Amino acid sequence: MQATEATKLPTIDELDVQGKRVLVRCDLNVPLKHGVIGDDLRVRASVPTLRALLDRGARLVVCSHLGRPKGKVVDELRLAPVGDRLSELLGTEVRATSDVAGEDARAACASDAEVVLLENLRFDPREEENDPAFARELAHLADAYVNDAFGSSHRAHASVVGVTEHLPSAAGFLLADEVDKLERLLHDPKRPFVAVLGGVKVSDKLGVIEHLLDKVDAICVGGAMAFTLLVATGKEVGRSLVEEDRVDEVRDVLERADRQDVEILLPTDVVAATAPEEGADSAEVPLEEIGDRLGVDVGPDTGKRFGDVVRGAKTVIWNGPMGIFEIDAFAAGTLAVADAIADATRNGAYTVVGGGDSAAAMKKLGKEDEVSHVSTGGGASLEMLEGKELPGISALRRGRNR
Ligand code: ADP
Ligand code: MG
Numbered sequence: 001m002q003a004t005e006a007t008k009l010p011t012i013d014e015l016d017v018q019g020k021r022v023l024v025r026c027d028l029n030v031p032l033k034h035g036v037i038g039d040d041l042r043v044r045a046s047v048p049t050l051r052a053l054l055d056r057g058a059r060l061v062v063c064s065h066l067g068r069p070k071g072k073v074v075d076e077l078r079l080a081p082v083g084d085r086l087s088e089l090l091g092t093e094v095r096a097t098s099d100v101a102g103e104d105a106r107a108a109c110a111s112d113a114e115v116v117l118l119e120n121l122r123f124d125p126r127e128e129e130n131d132p133a134f135a136r137e138l139a140h141l142a143d144a145y146v147n148d149a150f151g152s153s154h155r156a157h158a159s160v161v162g163v164t165e166h167l168p169s170a171a172g173f174l175l176a177d178e179v180d181k182l183e184r185l186l187h188d189p190k191r192p193f194v195a196v197l198g199g200v201k202v203s204d205k206l207g208v209i210e211h212l213l214d215k216v217d218a219i220c221v222g223g224a225m226a227f228t229l230l231v232a233t234g235k236e237v238g239r240s241l242v243e244e245d246r247v248d249e250v251r252d253v254l255e256r257a258d259r260q261d262v263e264i265l266l267p268t269d270v271v272a273a274t275a276p277e278e279g280a281d282s283a284e285v286p287l288e289e290i291g292d293r294l295g296v297d298v299g300p301d302t303g304k305r306f307g308d309v310v311r312g313a314k315t316v317i318w319n320g321p322m323g324i325f326e327i328d329a330f331a332a333g334t335l336a337v338a339d340a341i342a343d344a345t346r347n348g349a350y351t352v353v354g355g356g357d358s359a360a361a362m363k364k365l366g367k368e369d370e371v372s373h374v375s376t377g378g379g380a381s382l383e384m385l386e387g388k389e390l391p392g393i394s395a396l397r398r399g400r401n402r
Contacts, residue, residue: 012049014170015144015168021059021109022059023142024146025147025148026049027045027174028086029067030066032076063117063138064082064149065159072123073123093113093114093115094117100124118141126158134162139163144168147171148172151380154383154390161392161395170396171393181373184350194309194315196220196317196320198221198226200241210256212317218262219265222323223321226267227240269298270298271297272293296327297324297330298322302333317352318352321361325357339367352372352375354381359375
């Protein structure tokens with residue numbers, strides 16, 4: 001499916017921003033401890049869109065959430081330290097406001113400050129409720145709106161959805177790029193198209209499996225979620241994590257895969273441990289020999305089998321680690337998949353990693369530059385893989401047709 005004019009995302013090129021104030025929803029949700037930023041990747045990633053708008057003569061009102069303050073002011077989660085970092089990166093003063101959309105925000109936006117940073121959106125409970133009055137208050141601060149927060153676009157929140165009812169709206173570079181990269185995966189992918197899925201819960205990913213069944217040639221399943229699939233095929237999995245209440249549903253999905261000729265590859269050997277902990281006794285064993293231990297990683301044979309399938313693919317999506325990769329002794333399966341994806345990329349395949357922990361694994365293994373795209377939005381990329389249209393993205397498309 002090609003994007004038609006009606007479904008294409010409006011871009012900032014289509015917005016008249018000269019001399020206007022533009023509200024920009026960024027994802028500045030950085031790790032913050034005692035006012036010190038850990039990794040400033042998200043702040044740096046926001047700069048190109050902000051820079052482009054400034055270069056076109058706009059003044060900015062930047063907004064974001066940070067952490068989970070649950071509708072109350074939490075001093076530890078104030079955005080001011082992020083404002084300081086942003087100011088260094090943009091080389092211009094950033095006026096951080098003391099409220100979200102109240103008196104101080106209004107005063108700052110009415111002043112000639114070039115860049116205003118609103119206080120943490122989630123200090124106001126109305127943000128997550130997509131409250132129409134709050135959306136209006138935000139919109140009143142500006143003349144146009146840009147959404148550059150892909151990782152928040154699966155949430156129907158006021159700063160993502162509500163504001164688009166009131167302002168000419170467009171997608172920033174980060175958002176447009178994420179949507180492009182993920183749509184390219186799902187629309188007319190080169191074959192073979194292989195998915196590698198892992199992580200903890202099969203219930204989180206059943207929607208993804210079901211949607212991908214119509215698209216892919218094979219799915220390799222590792223991680224804890226593989227054990228629910230193995231149980232559905234009648235295997236013993238010892239004390240491994242299993243979602244008993246999902247076994248029937250999983251059996252239906254496996255039958256559907258069979259009918260649709262999609263190969264589902266499951267682990268045949270595992271790293272069996274006495275506990276899911278650092279230093280626990282563990283051994284690589286065939287699945288049949290797991291006994292009363294639990295599976296904490298796929299075994300070397302499985303890693304190799306998954307790797308071979310990935311190396312033969314022209315399109316790959318990877319979501320969810322193969323084992324408890326945070327513990328080095330249980331990271332080999334995840335590393336095998338990461339290596340295979342890097343090889344496939346080098347051979348010209350289009351490869352995408354989506355999911356917060358998979359992206360972290362890729363980074364930990366130093367391979368984030370060896371894939372075509374690492375998505376920044378955990379939940380948002382999963383919902384796109386489920387075939388859902390994200391509320392923030394539909395809102396921008398609706399705005400174009402208004
Ligand atoms: P993503 O964020 O990439 O979508 P998930 O959040 O679904 O991935 O899962 C990531 C987590 O899954 C990791 O913290 C990892 O330790 C855990 N995990 C993977 N395999 C197992 C396993 N066999 N047993 C327990 N936890 C596992
Ligand atoms: Mg996760």
